[in-house]
Amino acid sequence: MASIDDLDTPAILIDAARAEANIAKAQAHADRHGLKLRPHIKTHKLPYWAKKQVAAGAVGITCQKIGEAEVMADAGLEDIFLPYNILGRAKLERLKALHGRVALSVTADSHETLSGLAATFTDTGHPLPVLVECDTGMGRCGVQSPAEAVALAKVIRAAEAEAWLRNARETLAAAGLECRRISSGGTPDMWRSGEDSVVxxxxxxTYIYLDRYQVAKGVGTLDDCALTVLATVVSHPTPSRAILDSGSKALSSDTLGLPDFGELLGVPSARVTGLSEEHGNVTLSDGGALRIGERVRVVPDHCCVVTNLFDQVHLIDGDKVLETLPVAARGKMA
Ligand SMILES: Cc1ncc(COP(=O)(O)O)c(C=O)c1O
Structure with missing residues (x-):
């Protein structure tokens, strides 16, 4: 069996046992609270993990791009949710082909999206489930409901997504429409959920790998983080500054608002304070030191974007490399 020491850097390492434990922990939480899990594959982009998530009890998976969903369908995943406004003939045709082979569902937040879907999915015997996307405060897509603006603004300010969705469900019920499925996203929110959730x-x-952002949100500890970037110290120009061979092309410059770009496992005195494309600038405090040639493991701020930067990931168990997997759904732009 190969060793981590045999790998060239930079390389992504996935601690397989940690990822499996994170899957099991979230599934147990969902089971305990009578919730369904539909994990988002954006974090790992791998059929390998998607299948494990479903085997653990997930009802299906979530993808953000049709290309990702196609990769997952090719790999045998059968229930896929695309929470995205799909527009344009080319994409609608691909969506229809996908709908022919998996249980597919999507979201829409406008008449334009809905009319494209309605014109494409005309077979009433095989309808496409469409969920209404709600902007519960993120300021991205989602209905803003001008007609209910005053009432909804009060609800949004008073509470958060939960109250917004409960209000929406009641409004639908008053109009004689039953809402059987309310789908919500996000690792931190899932852990805040309980039995009385409207979702x-x-x-x-992100729950499968976790990262510095999730640790900052209190979702886990650095020890729960399954994804690390293996890097080599290529220079130590001053006693308080070292350079890694992993810059923005490996760690990404997406900090999700955190200070610094990553944390070196086992070196608490080190912070990745700057990135250029091929260089990671490490600042050392408290007399901490690294050696030129030393290999370190960096927990990135946002593991999903890091996944998208690498062609392959190495599943590890301690120092052993169990398997190397191509990141099958990476780089899909449409
Ligand atoms: C639509 C949608 N659902 C779910 C998620 C998963 O959120 P998290 O990575 O915090 O678990 C995301 C994250 O970008 C998303 O965009």
């Missing part, structure tokens, strides 16, 4: 399924993505 019926969650789409956590």
């Amino acid at each position: 019926t399924e969650y789409r956590p993505g």
